[in-house]
Amino acid sequence: MEQQSAVSLDVVTLRYGPDDPTLTLGVAARQWEPFAGELALPGVLLGRGERLVAAARRAVHTKLGAPEAAITAVGQLATFDEPNRDPRGPTLSIAMWAVVADHPSDATWVPFDKVPPLAFDHNRIIEAARELLAGMLWKDLTFTRAMVGEEFPATRAVELTTALDGARPDPGNLNRTLAALPGLTRTGERVRVKATGRPAAVWAFDRTA
Incomplete structure (x- = not known):
């Protein structure tokens, strides 16, 4: 019997408030294996009956320490289905985007051009997300208004x-x-x-x- 894939969400979380000098995205050290201690996008397994936006908000809140009120907008980007992307077994990743207001956080915030090596295929997710988000800017009003105010x-x-x-x-x-x-x-x-x-x-x- 073939192993059934799990569904995870990985969130490209952007911060660009009025006082921020540049656009940055949030990553945080993983607490558990695999890749314990390595930086990664905030991610969670999708719960039974859980909606994607709710799961993305949960990931940003628990992994980046963002208060619920600081998460101003969330949306879906793309799906990554490479069978070997997770050493634990087949895991389907739905990449989401989120915009957060500035808040106290222990997370690491980096520009797109200075993203360090990340766990799993998260560097590839960010590379693809950047192109998709660039295409959404000035076209998708929800994303655009969340970014510029x-x-x-x-x-x-x-x-x-x-x-x-x-x-x-x-x-x-x-x-x-x-x-x-x-x-x-x-x-x-x-x-x-x-x-x-x-x-x-x-x-x-x-x-x-």
């Missing part, structure tokens, strides 16, 4: 796009993308950004949208 300077749009794409966007193309986003408008206000010292245009979502 209801109001943000244009410089944050540039920083976030750069962090996910791995390359700085063309300013004209980015402005056209922002202008075409439903419910998002350029306010006419400007704020001075510490990093550049120059005023940046402010964009805001219609809170009723």
Whole structure:
């Protein structure tokens, strides 16, 4: 009789609050074998009757120490079914994304370009997730609003796009993308950004949208 696969969730958890200098993702040391002590994405086995979003929130809360109130949005990314990805036996991994607000944590937060070697196939999951999230930015409103907030300077749009794409966007193309986003408008206000010292245009979502 063939061994039945278990279903796990691994969560690419992003943090990019107003005071964060760059987009980072959370990893934490594993407590148990296999790979005890090694860094990994927060993950859990899916409980009987448990919904994916609930399991993802549980993973972020228990493995990264994020309070429930700090988890602002959660969604699904992709499924990884390589039979030998887990030394314990066949394990199907559903990769999820989550966005959290800044909070006290013992977890390790790293930029996409500086992710250390991780347990299981988590480096591969992150590589695939980065491309998927880059495609969602400025298209998926739930993800986008969770990342940038209801109001943000244009410089944050540039920083976030750069962090996910791995390359700085063309300013004209980015402005056209922002202008075409439903419910998002350029306010006419400007704020001075510490990093550049120059005023940046402010964009805001219609809170009723």
